[in-house]
Amino acid sequence: MCWCHLACCYKALPLYTAAILFVEFILVIVRIAIFFSPSSQLVTNSQAVAGFILDWISSLAATLLGILVALTILIILLAILAAILAALCSSRNRVHSYNEDSTSNTLKDLWKNKPLQRLIQLNCNCPCYIARPKARFIARLVFLLVCFIFRIIAIALYASAGSNTNGGSLAIVCAISLACLGTIFLIDLYHYGVWWHYRPQCDTRCSLLSKKHKRYIPYHLIGVNRTMRLGDKPCPDGFQCRNRLLEHILIFHSDDFKPQERYSQVQQKNPDDTLYIGFHRTKPEAAVSIAHSDFSISTNPRTTMLGQGVYFARSMAETEGKANSAGAYICAEIQMGRVKNVSPGSDINALRGTRDWWATYDTVYYNHPNDSRDEFCVKSPDQILRWVMVVDPECDEKVRNYGLDTEFDDTKCGCI
Known part of the structure; x- marks a missing residue:
């Protein structure tokens, strides 16, 4: 099993960050002590x-x-003081027990409060980051970069403060603290990787993924799980949205969106536009195999109504009734090439289970009476340029094990 499947590593990220910040806090205390030392003469140096x-x-x-550590110490000291006072009264045991339990619960609530943790880490939890982990990572990266630049400038100013001061010592301690910033960056990078370079529980292969595979998307990011807060709202354009990013389609329009008009209509408007979006449903094991290699051609005469090839539906919702297996969805960008359009009135039975049309066409597109149920078949996996995948909750325990589905649930004020 790959290291990336260790839920304990992810759940402990706030603890790791707190430990690093505590080390940095100690270094801050050391720098303050050096700076305000009477013998340093740094206070008078501009x-x-x-x-x-x-x-x-x-x-x-x-x-x-x-400040949080100081607050915790204050609570502990107050608890000790309360216990001492309780020892002087007749109801000592009852009050002592009450104070002990109350203090313990207060400290637990204090340290386990996620919004407070994010405030301490200056780690914004804006709802718009739920569907945009990359934006969150970039925001954190910019913050850390600014801190790094400020600290580098501070080191240079300390070092140039003069030989008759402790500026050199202060510069060394400040330089040591840069390691804390670097470690926090690595933690943020890991957090980003878990979200946006996610691998479901069923993918335990440590081999490289296909170059066509852009990413797995955790199921809790898919459209039906959108909230109504800030940037996590469903796309306001709804059916009219023309965003062609595969991630956007799956996250914001998995159930309510037809990525494009019927292919025949697309061709009428722009004959040079041969790219199209398609949805495919399959078993999780097959999806993992595709992610690490490529699609395979269907040849079963019972399931190949349009002939041998790789099948896609026009909308994700309509893959439900078409696929013989379930558990994973794939949203792909496809090069349609030369297209044969067929309809219920044409002789579709002549296509079933054959590849006779391969010599003339690259794709067969079936125009269903209900346009939402259109489907098409491409003759070669080479026509499938890239894809993103999502695995159903029943087949992916990792989201719950990592707590990804509840990570943003305790947002109190819309941000932290």
Whole structure:
């Protein structure tokens, strides 16, 4: 099993971040002690003061953690004081027990409060990031980059503060703290990887994925799970949306969207446009095999109404009744090539189970009386340019094991 399947690593990310910020908080205390030391003479040095201000701004997250630590210590001291006072009264045992339980629960609630954790880490939890992990990662990356630049400038200002000060020592401690920023960046990178380079529970292969495979998408990001908060709302354009990004189609329009008009209508408007979006449903094991290799051609005469090839539906919802197997959905971009359009009035039976049309056409497109149920068959997997996949909840325990489906549930004020 690959390391990326370890749920404990992901669930412990807040703990890892808190530990790193605590180390950085200690380094902040050391820098403050050096800066305000009577023998350092840094307080009167303008360069050192400017460096200290930049240094403090870049250490804001660690400072917030220090405030939380101080608050925790204060709660513990108050609990001890309450226990001592309780020992002086006749109801000592009852009050002591009550205070002990109350303090324990307060501390647990304090440290397990996710919004508070995000505030300390300056890690925004805006609902728009639910469907846009990349945007969240970039925002965090920009924040860390700004902190890194500020700290580099601070190191330079400390070092140039003069030989008669402790600027050199302060620069060294500040340089050591850069390792904390680097580690937090690696944690953010891992968090981003779990979300946007997700692998479902059924994919335990450590081999490389196909170049055509863009990514798996966790099922809880799919359209039916959209909230009504901020950027996580369903796309306001609905049926009229013309966004062709595969991720956007699956996340925001999995049930309510026909990515394009019928292919014949697309060709009438733009004959040079031979790209089309198709949906495919299959078993999770088959989806994993496709992700690591490519699609395979269907040859069973009972299921190949349009002939041998790879089958796609025009909308994701209509793959339900067409596929003989279930558990995974695929949204793909397809090069249609030369297309043979057929309809219920034409002789479709002549196509069943054959590949006679391969010599003249690349694709057979079936225009169903209900246009939502259109489907088409391509003769070669080479026509399938790229795809994204989603595995059903019944076949993917990883989302629940990692807590991805509840990670944003406790958003209190729309952001943190």
